[in-house]
Amino acid sequence: MLLPIIITFLLAFLMLLLKPQKFLRFFKIICVIPFLFFLYLLSYLPSIHKGTTAIIFRNEWIPSLGISLDFKIDGLSMLFALMITGIGTLIYFYASEYLKRDENIHRFYCYLTLFMAAMLGVVLSDNLITLFVFWELTSISSFFLIGYNTTQEDSRKSALWALSLTSLGGFLMLASFALIGIVAGTFSLNELLLYPDVLVNNEYYYIIIFLLFAGAFTKSAQFPFHFWLPGAMKAPTPVSAYLHSATMVKAGIYILARFTPILSGDDVWNYTLMIVGGITMFMGAVLSVFYKDMKSVLAYSTISALGIIVFLLGIGTQTALYAACTFILVHALYKATLFLITGIVDHAAHTRDLSILKGLGKIMPIVAVAGFIAALSSAGIPLTFGFLSKELIYGVTTDTIWTQETLILLTTIALITNVFLTASGFLAGIRPFVGKLPKEFQKIKKPSVFLWLSPVLLSTGTLVFGLFPSVIDQTIIQSAARNVIGSTTEMYLSLWHGFNLVLILSMVTIATGIILYFLIKPSNKNEGRLKGLHEVAPQTLLTNIALGIRWFAFRYTRFFHNGYLRVYIMFIIIFFIGIIGYKLFADVPLRVNTEDLSAFRIYEFIVFVITIIAIYFITSTTSRLTSIAALGVIGYSICLIFVFYGAPDLAMTQFAIDTLTVVLFVLVLFKLPPFLKFTNKKIQFRDGVISVSFGILIALITLQALVSPADKSVSKFYADNAYILAKGKNVVNVILVDYRGFDTMIETIVLGIAAIGVYSILKYKTQDGEKSE
Known part of the structure; x- marks a missing residue:
C-alpha cells in the first residue's frame, strides 16, 4: 500500500512539468490515476466483506519511537478510500473540461493529486503519527486548492482561514495522539482496538477526547468552527465538489468514527458529539435556505449534513452508527452531484444567483434530470438512496430506548433539519431548471459531455443504490458499520419497513419541505435578514480575537524589538x-x-x-x-x-x-x-x-x-579518547571538529548566511537606481 501512495505523490509533482499548451489532451485522461487506485482497492473488497480482521501492511519507519508506515484496510477505511478515489475519478474527468482554458491547469492537478494521496494516507494509516502527517498534508494541499484563484483577495482569505483553523485543530489533535501513545504504549490503531479500557479508565481520558474533538470539529466544520467552509466556496467548483462532499470535511468524521469503538465508553463522549452535532445540523439547515448563491446553499447544507453524522455518532447505538455509515455515502453522492451541476450552471450562465436562474432545463435536460435526482435523494424521496438513509435517522430518534421527552426533542430537531435540507436541495437541484427561460439565457450552449457525464453517473448511483440497496449494503456499508460498532450487526437496508411512525415522519418531511421550497424566494432581502447575526457570529468573534493578538504582538514587538x-x-x-x-x-x-x-x-x-x-x-x-x-x-x-x-x-x-x-x-x-x-x-x-x-x-x-x-567524567572521556578516536592531540580542537562537528558546521553556515545578508544590504539599491549609503 505504501508504494501506490508514494507513486501518487510522485505523479502529482510530475504534473507540474505538463504545460497546458503541449499536454492539454493528456488532462482528459488523467482521471486514470484515481481510477486505477479505485480498482486496486476494489480487489481487496471480497476479503474485507468475508473477513472479520483488517488487512495490515507493515512498513518500519522509526521503530525506536513506535512510529511506522503501517497501513490498514478494513470496512471503514474501504468506505472512505473508495469515495476518495471513485468520486475523485469523476472530479478529475469533470475538471479537465471545466478548467481547460486555465493556463495553470497543471498546477491544479498537482494540488488535487497531492490532496487525494494525503486523504488516502489519512484513512488507510494504522499508525497515529503517520495519520497526523497525512492529516497536515491535507490541510496544506487544500490551502492551495481553496486559494487556487490567487488573484482574488476573497479566495486568498478563505484559504488562510481554512488553513489556520484546520492547522490549529491538527496541532491539538497531535497532542491527543501523543497522550494516547503515552497512556496506551502504542500508536497502532489496530492495537488500540484490543484494549480500549486502558484509555477510557485513564486520568487523561477527558483531555484526550477534547483535544481529539478539536481536530475533528475544525476539519469537519462543526459549530463554532463551521464558518470556514462557506468561505471556501471561493474555490473552483471541482474543488468544492471534491473537498466538501467526499474528502476533506469527511476527514474529521473519519477520525470520530475510527475512535468510536476506542473512546466512546463514557457519556461525555456521547453527549459532546450529540450537542455539537445537533447544533451544527440544525443551524446549517436553517441558514441554507436564506442564501441565493447556489454554492452558499450547498455549503450550509453540507455543514448540516456533517452535523447529522456527528449527531448520530454521538447517539452511539448500533442503529445510529449504522445510519451514520450509510449517510456518509448518501451525502457524498448527492452533494457531489449538486456541486458539479452548480459548476455547469455557473460555467454556462456565468452566475449562481438563484433569484434569476430558471428554465435552464430546456437547454440542458440531462443535467436537469441529474439535479432532480440528487435533490430527491437529498429530500429522502422513496426509491432514492437518500430515502433509506432518512428512514434510518428517524429510526434512531424514535427508538424505544429514549424517554418520551428525549424522543420528542431528538425527533423534532431531526424533523426540522430534514425539512430545511429538503428545501435547500430543491433550491440547488431543481429551481435553476424549471420555469420560463429568461431572454439573457436563451443563447446558452449545451454543456459538453465531459461536464455532464460525472454528475449523471453520480445521480445514477444514487438511484441504483436506492432501488437495489443490498448491492452497496452487503459489500461496503455493513463492513464499515462493523468497524465503527466494534462488533457484527444484523441490520440491513430495505426499501420497505412497513407503515410506521418512521414512514409518517418521512412523508411529513417531504410535504413540509416542498411547501417551504415554494414559499422561499431567494433574494437580497432574505440574505439581509442574516446581517444581524454577523456581529455575534463565531467568525466575527475569532476575528476580533485575532485583531487583539495582532495588537498585542505589535506592542510587544515595538517594546522588545525596537531596533x-x-x-x-x-x-x-x-x-x-x-x-x-x-x-x-x-x-x-x-x-x-x-x-x-x-x-x-x-x-x-x-x-x-x-x-x-x-x-x-x-x-x-x-x-x-x-x-x-x-x-x-x-x-x-x-x-x-x-x-x-x-x-x-x-x-x-x-x-x-x-x-x-x-x-x-x-x-x-x-x-x-x-x-x-x-x-x-x-x-x-x-x-x-x-x-x-x-x-x-x-x-x-x-x-x-x-x-x-x-x-570530571566528561572531560576525562575527551582527554582519554581525543587521540585514540580522532587522532588529535589538542583536545579543544578535537571537540570542535569531531565531537561537535555538525554543530560547528551549522555555526559556520549561520555566519555565512549572515555575511550574505550583510553583503545584500550593502549592495541594496534604491528605487531610483542609486546605491543606498
Whole structure:
C-alpha cells in the first residue's frame, strides 16, 4: 500500500512539468490515476466483506519511537478510500473540461493529486503519527486548492482561514495522539482496538477526547468552527465538489468514527458529539435556505449534513452508527452531484444567483434530470438512496430506548433539519431548471459531455443504490458499520419497513419541505435578514480575537524589538540575571571559600588596574576609535590572565580574536561620526545597576564553582579518547571538529548566511537606481 501512495505523490509533482499548451489532451485522461487506485482497492473488497480482521501492511519507519508506515484496510477505511478515489475519478474527468482554458491547469492537478494521496494516507494509516502527517498534508494541499484563484483577495482569505483553523485543530489533535501513545504504549490503531479500557479508565481520558474533538470539529466544520467552509466556496467548483462532499470535511468524521469503538465508553463522549452535532445540523439547515448563491446553499447544507453524522455518532447505538455509515455515502453522492451541476450552471450562465436562474432545463435536460435526482435523494424521496438513509435517522430518534421527552426533542430537531435540507436541495437541484427561460439565457450552449457525464453517473448511483440497496449494503456499508460498532450487526437496508411512525415522519418531511421550497424566494432581502447575526457570529468573534493578538504582538514587538542592539542585550542580560539568580539563591547553598584563594600578585594587580582604566575610557569617551582601542586592551589583559594561569593555547586564541576584531572595527567604523553625548542620568543609572548586578552574579557563580564538587567524567572521556578516536592531540580542537562537528558546521553556515545578508544590504539599491549609503 505504501508504494501506490508514494507513486501518487510522485505523479502529482510530475504534473507540474505538463504545460497546458503541449499536454492539454493528456488532462482528459488523467482521471486514470484515481481510477486505477479505485480498482486496486476494489480487489481487496471480497476479503474485507468475508473477513472479520483488517488487512495490515507493515512498513518500519522509526521503530525506536513506535512510529511506522503501517497501513490498514478494513470496512471503514474501504468506505472512505473508495469515495476518495471513485468520486475523485469523476472530479478529475469533470475538471479537465471545466478548467481547460486555465493556463495553470497543471498546477491544479498537482494540488488535487497531492490532496487525494494525503486523504488516502489519512484513512488507510494504522499508525497515529503517520495519520497526523497525512492529516497536515491535507490541510496544506487544500490551502492551495481553496486559494487556487490567487488573484482574488476573497479566495486568498478563505484559504488562510481554512488553513489556520484546520492547522490549529491538527496541532491539538497531535497532542491527543501523543497522550494516547503515552497512556496506551502504542500508536497502532489496530492495537488500540484490543484494549480500549486502558484509555477510557485513564486520568487523561477527558483531555484526550477534547483535544481529539478539536481536530475533528475544525476539519469537519462543526459549530463554532463551521464558518470556514462557506468561505471556501471561493474555490473552483471541482474543488468544492471534491473537498466538501467526499474528502476533506469527511476527514474529521473519519477520525470520530475510527475512535468510536476506542473512546466512546463514557457519556461525555456521547453527549459532546450529540450537542455539537445537533447544533451544527440544525443551524446549517436553517441558514441554507436564506442564501441565493447556489454554492452558499450547498455549503450550509453540507455543514448540516456533517452535523447529522456527528449527531448520530454521538447517539452511539448500533442503529445510529449504522445510519451514520450509510449517510456518509448518501451525502457524498448527492452533494457531489449538486456541486458539479452548480459548476455547469455557473460555467454556462456565468452566475449562481438563484433569484434569476430558471428554465435552464430546456437547454440542458440531462443535467436537469441529474439535479432532480440528487435533490430527491437529498429530500429522502422513496426509491432514492437518500430515502433509506432518512428512514434510518428517524429510526434512531424514535427508538424505544429514549424517554418520551428525549424522543420528542431528538425527533423534532431531526424533523426540522430534514425539512430545511429538503428545501435547500430543491433550491440547488431543481429551481435553476424549471420555469420560463429568461431572454439573457436563451443563447446558452449545451454543456459538453465531459461536464455532464460525472454528475449523471453520480445521480445514477444514487438511484441504483436506492432501488437495489443490498448491492452497496452487503459489500461496503455493513463492513464499515462493523468497524465503527466494534462488533457484527444484523441490520440491513430495505426499501420497505412497513407503515410506521418512521414512514409518517418521512412523508411529513417531504410535504413540509416542498411547501417551504415554494414559499422561499431567494433574494437580497432574505440574505439581509442574516446581517444581524454577523456581529455575534463565531467568525466575527475569532476575528476580533485575532485583531487583539495582532495588537498585542505589535506592542510587544515595538517594546522588545525596537531596533537598538543595546536594548536587545539589556533584555537578554536581565533575563539571565533573573533566571540564573533565582536558581542560584533558591536552590544552591551559597558558600564562598576565601581561604583557598591565592593572594594578588603584583603583575596581576597591574593587569587589573589596566582593565579598570580601559573600562573607564570605554564608558566615558565619545570617540569610536578610542573605545575600540580600549576594548582591545581589555582583550589583551584577558590574554595575560590566561597565560598567568597556564592556558597559553587559550591566550593565543583570545589574542588572535581580539586583534582581528579591533582591525575589523577600525576598518568599518572609523568613518562613522562620534558617539552622541548622552546625558540621561536615569538610563545611565539603570545600565550601571544592570552591569554591576550581572558582574556580581558571574563572580558569585565563579566562587561557588570553586567549592562545588566537579564531575570530571566528561572531560576525562575527551582527554582519554581525543587521540585514540580522532587522532588529535589538542583536545579543544578535537571537540570542535569531531565531537561537535555538525554543530560547528551549522555555526559556520549561520555566519555565512549572515555575511550574505550583510553583503545584500550593502549592495541594496534604491528605487531610483542609486546605491543606498
